[in-house]
Amino acid sequence: MEGLSSDARALLNAVAAMSSDLELDKVLRRIVESACELTGAQFGALGVIGDHDDLSAFITHGVDDAGRAAIGDAPRGRGILGLLIHHPGPLRLAHLQEHPASFGFPANHPPMTSFLGVPVLVRGVAYGNLYLTEKADRAEFTEQDQMLVEALASAAGVVVQNARAYALSERQRTWLEATSRLDQALRPGASVHEALDLVAVAARIVSRSPTVAVLHTGPDGKPAVLSTEGREAERADEVVTIAADAVRAAFAGDRPDPVPLADERLAVAVPIRAELFGPTVLVVELDPRQERGMLSSDLDMLASFGDQASLALDRARAVADREQLAIVSDRDRIARDLHDLVIQRLFATGLQLQGVRGQVLSPVVAERIDSTVADLDTTIRDIRSTIFALQQRGSTSLRAQVTGLALEYERVLGFAPAVRTSGPIDTGVPDDIGDHLLAALREALSNAARHAHPATVTVEISCDAREVTLVVTDDGVGIPAGCRESGLRNLRTRAADLGGQLDLVPAQPRGTILRLAVPVAR
Template identity: 25%
Template sequence: MTGIGRSELRAVSAAVLAVATHLSVRDVLTTILTSARRLVGARFAALGVPDDAGGFAEFLADGVSDEQWAAIGPVPRQHGLLGLLLREPNPVRLDDIREHPRFEWWPAAHPELTSFLGVPITDGDEILGEIFVANKDGGFTAQDEEMLVLLAAHAAIAIVNARLHERARELSIVEERNRIARELHDAVTQKLFSLRLAAESAATLADRDGPRSMLELALVRRLSAEVAAELRSVVVGLRPPDLAGDGLDIAIGKLTDLLNRVHNIEIVYRAGAVPRLTSPREEAVYRVSQEALHNALRHARAARIVVELMVREHNLVLRVSDDGLGFDVAGSGTRRLGIKSMRERARAVGGDLAVDSHSPGGTTVRLEVPLGG
C-alpha cells in the first residue's frame, strides 16, 4: 500500500486498536466505519451485518445526520447491491452506482449516491456483512479498494470475536444451570426427603408418644431452616455479578455479605487494592470464589470461612479458607467435581488453582491469575 500519510495511519491505528480493546462490537464497527470514510475521502459510508430474516441485525451509517437518518425510514433489506455484497465475495467499485444492473432504488429522503465502493466482510468462505463508501470526488481508486478490504478484515475480527463471546456466554449459562441442578439434587432434594420422613414420623407418633413426636417436630423445624438456607444460597448464585460496574473486589464483597446473612457461619472478607483485569479473568475469579464458598458452606461444617483477595508480584491471588472437617482432595464425590470445575476455569484464563485440605485443619483453595498479558 503506497501513498498513505500520517493522518491515514492514525485512522487505521484507531480501527485496529478498537478491535484489540474491550469495546462493544458496535463501538468497534463504528470506529472502523468512520475511519473508512475518512481514509478514502468519501461523503457517505455504511456497514451492515445481516440477520436470518432478509434484513440487517446491525446497520451503521456515517455522514448522515440523525434527522436525515430518521427521514430515510427503516433499515434497508438485503436487496439490490446490498444483497449482492452478501452473496458475492468480490469488491464492487463503480463510478455511478445507478449504472449497475443490480441497482434498484432508494427512499425519497435518501442521499443521492454516485461513485460507490463496496466490500464484503468475510471470515474464510463465510460472508459476515458488508461495508461500503459512496460519493468521492473523482471516484474511488484501486488504493481505496485495498484500504477498504483491509478495514473489512478488521471488522470481520470484531464480528467473530463478538460471536465467540456470545458462545462463551451461552456455555457459561449452561454450565451454571448444571451446577445449580447438581446443588439442588445433592443438597436440597436430600434434605426435603429427610424432612418428609420426619414429618410422617411426627404425625404417626402424635397420638401415642407425645415427647418423641415433639422431637420429630423439632427435627422438621431444623431441616426446614436448612432447606430454606440452601435455596437462598442457590438464589444468590443465580444473581449475576456486576463485575463491569462494581469491580471484582466489590462484587466478591457483596457475595460474602449475602452469604453471611443467609448462613449461620462467620464469613470474613479481606481485600487489598485490586486492579482491573480482563473480563474473562474477573469472571473466572468470581466464579471460583463462589464455588469455593458454596463447597465450604455445604460440606465443611466450618464455623469460620475467610476470603482474601490480594496482589502478589504479578498475580492476583484469591484464597478461600475454612476451619472445617477437611476432605480427601484426590477422592471422588460432589466436592471433587467442584474442584475440577474450578481448575478448568483457572486454566481457561492462564491461572493456577491449588487445594490444600487436612482433617482436622480445614481446607484452603488458592487461585492465582496473571494481572496482565
C-alpha cells in the first residue's frame, strides 16, 4: 500500500477487518470498532433500525459490561439518535447537547460532547446508523473524519448485505436439514405423540426457540397441547393461552400474524395442514433480538416448515395405513381359506367317520371314532375362534382381551391357559358385561394359580342371542370342603348383579369347573 495516504491505508485496513467474518453480530461489532479506530472516537455505536422506525439493536464500543448495566436499557431511537432515523444523512456536531433534538443522557451515562453520525445503507435502504462520540483530545470531528466514515459505512453496507445473505443461506440450510431429518425419523406406525414430539424437536432446533408447543385436536374435537420442547417448555401453556386467537386462526388453516409477548418476544402459530393426520398447530416463541433482521425470513421458513411437516406426517400415516391394509387383506384371505377349505374338509371328514361308525362292530374302534369326531368338533370350534380373531380389526375386542388376560397368567401358572371362543363374542356382548367377564376370569385364574396348582387350564367363552357363558376348567386339587369363600363370594355377587348365575362343580377325574352365565339383554 505504498503511495497511499495514512487515512487511505487506515480505511482499507478497517474495511479488511470488518470483512474478515461472515457472522452478522461479529460483522456489526467490527464495523463499530473500525469506525472508532479510523476517527479516534472514544465511544461508538451502531443502531439497527427496526420495523417501527426504532432501534431494534444497539451495538456499542468503549463501554464495558458494567457500564452498560449501570446505564440501563439500550436507547430506542429518541433525540439525536432518532433524528438520523427519520432524516438519514451525515450529522456532525461539536456539542451535541446544544442541538434542539438533543434528549439528554440517562443516569450513569459517560459524558459525551463531539458527535458524528452516518447512516449505513443496504441496497439503498437504511439498515442502521453509525454513532461516534468523544474524539480524542476533546477535539471535534473533522470533515475528513466524516468522509472516511461515510466511505466506511458504504463498504459496511456491502459487508452487512453479504453477512445477511450468508446467515439467511445458513438458516435455510438448517431448516432443510431439519425437514429432511423429520421425514426420515417419522417411521410408519409412529403414534400421534411420537410424531408430534419429533415435530417439536425439529422446530426447536432450527428456530432456537425457548418454548415450542404442538397442539392437536383430540377425540372431543378440542385442541390440546400434546408436545412441548425448549429450555422454557414449562411456559408452553401460558404462551398458547396468550396466542389463543392466533391458534384458532391457525387451526382454521390461516397464517396469523405474530402475537407480542413480554421482553419483545413473539409467539407464532403455524398451521400444519396434514389431511390424514388431523388438524395440528405449531406454536413457536421467537426473540427477534437474537437474530437481527431475520424475523421476516424466519416467519417464511416456519410456514414452509409447517407445510413440509404436514407432508411428512401424511406420508408416515399413508405408509402405515397401507401396511395395515395389507395385514387386514392377508388376514381376510387366511380367514376365508380356513372357512372355505379347512373347516369344510374337517366337517366332511367328521361326517365320513360318523357314517363309518354305524358299520363298526368293535366297541373299542367305535369309541375311538367317537373320540376322533369329538376332537374334530373341538378343532372346528377353535378354527372358528381364530377366524373371528383374524377378522377383528381393533385390538380392544373382548376376544382379544380374554386371550391377552390368559397370556398374562402364563408366568404365574407356568403354562398358557387354552382359550376357546364361539359365537359373536365381539358384537353380541355389551361393554359393561364384557368388563365383568374379564374381572371374573381374572379372579378364576388367580384362584387356580394360588390354590389348585393345576397342570392345565381351559377358558371357554360362548355367546348366543340370549346369554354369554364363561367356563374355566382346571385339573388341580379341587376345592376342599369347608373352605372360606372370599373371591368366589365376590363372583357370586357380580353374577347376581348381572342377573346371571355362578356354578362351581368338581371336574372329572379331578379339578374344578367354574361356570358363569349372564344374559346379554337385560
